Amino acid sequence: MDISVRPAVVKAEETLDPDDWSGIQTLSHQVIDDAVGYLRNVRERPVWQDMPDQVRAVFDAPLPKTPAPIADVYREVSATVMSYPMGNIHPRFWSWYMGSSNFTGALGDFLAAIQGSNLGGGNHAAALMDQQVVNWCKEMLGFPASASGTLVSGGSMANIIGLTVARNVKAGIDVREHGVAAIKKPLRFYGSDQLHSCHRKAMEALGLGNLALRRIATDADLRIDLAALRAAIAEDRAAGFQPACVIGTAGTVNTGAVDDLQGLAALAAEEGLWFHVDGCIGALIAIAPENAWRVAGIEYADSVALDPHKWLHAPFEVGCALVRDASAHRNTFAVTPEYLEMTSRGLASANWLHEYGLQTSRGFRALKVWMSLKEHGVLKFGRLIDKNIGQGHFLNDLIEAEPLLELVATTSINIVCYRYRPDGFSGERLKALNTEIMLRLQEEGTASISDTTVRGEHCLRVAVNNHRTRQEDLDLLVRETLALGSRIANGN
Ligand SMILES: *Cc1c(COP(=O)(O)O)cnc(C)c1O
Numbered sequence: 001m002d003i004s005v006r007p008a009v010v011k012a013e014e015t016l017d018p019d020d021w022s023g024i025q026t027l028s029h030q031v032i033d034d035a036v037g038y039l040r041n042v043r044e045r046p047v048w049q050d051m052p053d054q055v056r057a058v059f060d061a062p063l064p065k066t067p068a069p070i071a072d073v074y075r076e077v078s079a080t081v082m083s084y085p086m087g088n089i090h091p092r093f094w095s096w097y098m099g100s101s102n103f104t105g106a107l108g109d110f111l112a113a114i115q116g117s118n119l120g121g122g123n124h125a126a127a128l129m130d131q132q133v134v135n136w137c138k139e140m141l142g143f144p145a146s147a148s149g150t151l152v153s154g155g156s157m158a159n160i161i162g163l164t165v166a167r168n169v170k171a172g173i174d175v176r177e178h179g180v181a182a183i184k185k186p187l188r189f190y191g192s193d194q195l196h197s198c199h200r201k202a203m204e205a206l207g208l209g210n211l212a213l214r215r216i217a218t219d220a221d222l223r224i225d226l227a228a229l230r231a232a233i234a235e236d237r238a239a240g241f242q243p244a245c246v247i248g249t250a251g252t253v254n255t256g257a258v259d260d261l262q263g264l265a266a267l268a269a270e271e272g273l274w275f276h277v278d279g280c281i282g283a284l285i286a287i288a289p290e291n292a293w294r295v296a297g298i299e300y301a302d303s304v305a306l307d308p309h310k311w312l313h314a315p316f317e318v319g320c321a322l323v324r325d326a327s328a329h330r331n332t333f334a335v336t337p338e339y340l341e342m343t344s345r346g347l348a349s350a351n352w353l354h355e356y357g358l359q360t361s362r363g364f365r366a367l368k369v370w371m372s373l374k375e376h377g378v379l380k381f382g383r384l385i386d387k388n389i390g391q392g393h394f395l396n397d398l399i400e401a402e403p404l405l406e407l408v409a410t411t412s413i414n415i416v417c418y419r420y421r422p423d424g425f426s427g428e429r430l431k432a433l434n435t436e437i438m439l440r441l442q443e444e445g446t447a448s449i450s451d452t453t454v455r456g457e458h459c460l461r462v463a464v465n466n467h468r469t470r471q472e473d474l475d476l477l478v479r480e481t482l483a484l485g486s487r488i489a490n491g492n
Contacts, residue, residue: 046445048087091468095450099313108368119362121352133366142299148326150356154319155280156198161321162303166274170244180207191247192224222257245274251282256415261297288385408459420485431458
């Protein structure tokens with residue numbers, strides 16, 4: 001072909017690949033060396049520190065138009081992002097409820113990004129691994145192999161997946177076609193008054209509304225009261241509602257209470273309700289030999305949400321929804337447009353993974369979970385869960401032994417709710433005192449804990465979901481709480 005008649009396509013055939021491959025190799029080695037040091041020395045650094053103004057200012061910089069050497073870009077990231085973390089990989093981070101990540105998982109995320117595969121589906125190895133990790137999740141919980149599941153961003157999304165299937169199965173009409181307005185008897189969902197806030201968001205997003213989610217009273221240990229649940233269901237039936245789904249919580253976010261899952265499974269079967277378990281905290285206790293009894297019954301659920309980025313310490317994000325009835329799951333989400341038709345051979349000849357959730361493009365979340373499970377084996381993850389639960393009870397006992405400290409809720413697993421309570425302090429003054437203890441622990445970089453309110457009582461809250469925590473760290477927390485409490489109560 002005469003070269004002079006070819007169309008002029010582009011000026012220069014630019015790509016995003018490095019101009020200097022050996023330079024990027026050297027820098028990458030540096031990044032890895034720094035990352036190893038970062039993790040190895042995490043215990044020596046403060047848990048958290050607030051950012052100086054010049055660091056904050058970096059994040060107001062405008063959109064860059066021209067190039068910068070990658071070594072400079074990395075230096076800036078080191079000095080800003082890497083130097084001012086949230087702190088949840090630190091051994092004394094116990095706020096809210098998170099995992100503490102792990103190096104192998106981070107390598108998994110890196111390799112997944114290098115391959116760059118889209119897990120919307122298709123006939124390739126990453127898609128098979130995604131399904132394998134889902135199968136391993138089923139196995140860990142004692143779910144049947146015929147169940148289906150999907151990896152999602154986290155527990156909130158996993159709960160939405162389960163509750164969406166529940167709504168569609170129990171609606172009595174084709175909700176996908178006709179919408180919630182066509183449902184004849186309004187659906188009712190049930191959960192305890194300790195439910196995580198994501199269920200409210202789910203009810204709102206599903207078009208059922210917050211009021212369709214009845215919060216049932218809890219017993220002295222903050223577990224759902226089955227008699228109260230039964231009464232609410234009967235009352236709703238009599239009033240013309242359609243009881244549709246009960247949500248059991250395996251590990252509440254406030255106190256770690258585990259609902260009676262066997263009792264709930266039996267009740268749901270009797271009443272013809274969908275049984276969903278929010279197991280974001282506690283589903284994986286099923287792999288912990290000393291504590292698995294606490295979540296017995298989870299294997300009877302119609303759907304479960306679990307969170308590998310919590311007790312498997314996978315780097316964020318990865319959650320998992322499991323659904324017993326695989327066809328109900330697929331029928332809730334599958335849409336096959338003309339541009340996604342399957343073929344009998346080739347890349348499009350496998351199951352589309354996007355048919356089990358709301359996303360189309362999906363990240364390769366499985367690799368970080370798969371690599372850590374392979375490296376350590378599931379038995380070790382079970383022992384780590386037992387260790388954290390043991391540490392929760394150890395802290396519970398330390399607090400009980402201190403006259404100036406008070407437990408505010410029963411310790412069930414690895415969440416401890418307590419407060420510093422000197423004579424003469426109550427109500428708002430007591431809350432202000434404990435809030436100040438929490439803030440100083442954070443600001444001094446000693447430990448990160450959070451707070452909550454249980455049955456109207458404000459308290460400090462420690463969630464030991466951390467594979468790096470040692471007993472000495474919990475001793476230190478108690479010592480520091482006492483020291484700060486006494487200082488603040490005396491006006492300093
Ligand atoms: C963490 C948590 C969630 C939400 O999970 P994310 O992974 O944060 O989206 C839901 N329920 C409970 C009980 C949780 O602890």
